[in-house]
Amino acid sequence: MDDVTRVAETLLDAYESQLRALVPLELPWGAVVERDGPLVRTHYGTHATVHHAALRDDLAGLIRRQQELFAARCEPVEWKVYSHDAPLLGESLRAAGFVPGPERTLLMADIAKVPSPEDLPPGMRIRPHLPGERERLRRRAAVVPEQRRPLSELEADGTAPRDRIGDGDPAAGV
Known part of the structure; x- marks a missing residue:
């Protein structure tokens, strides 16, 4: 094994x-996170995502359990798959009826070998994570309205805005 391969395996x-399957410190308003063994499910109210650490035990059972959970919630889900997860995870998800999305690729680099801004080609730049960036994103997220809910749910709990929905009269456009 050469040094580059050894370093890549160490970084992976x-x-x-x-890092993988780490629950973020900051979540979008209304998001709910649940752990299930190596999985982290994030529910956004309209859909969910599944992230995970290395999957080693009973992959078929783990996938089946997630299918049952999301089916019970009537919630669409995206299961994040990286190229180094393949082919076992991708094949197992397809066999369970999941539709494959784009495979993600993890990029790693020795920070000492990343070019400095002065060495970049014209028109390219490195955008650093600025200290105020997190607060700016938090302020922007605070103005996002409540996540959309199905009309039937709004009507069932009495929070349907009647002036915007109409009264069921065809002349009202509803």
Whole structure:
């Protein structure tokens, strides 16, 4: 095994054990996060995503359990798959009836070998994570309206805005 392969494997192991399936400190308003073994499910009210750490045990059972959970909630789900998860995870998800989305690729680099801004070609730039960026994103998220809910749910709990929905009269356009 050469040094580059060894470094790549070390970085991938660190990513898998320290970052993947990490619950973010900041979530969008209304998002709910649940852990299920190596999985992290994030429910947004309209859909959900599944992230995970390394999957080693009973993959078929884990997938089946998620299908049952999301079916009970009538909630569409996106299961994040990275190229280094393939082919086992992708094949298992397809066999369970999931439709494959785009495979994600994890890019890693030795920070010492990343070009400095002065070495970049004209027109390219490196955008650093600025200290105020997190607060700016938080303020922007605070003005996002409540997530959409089905009309039947709004009517059932009495919060349907009658002036915007109409009174069921065909002349009202509803």
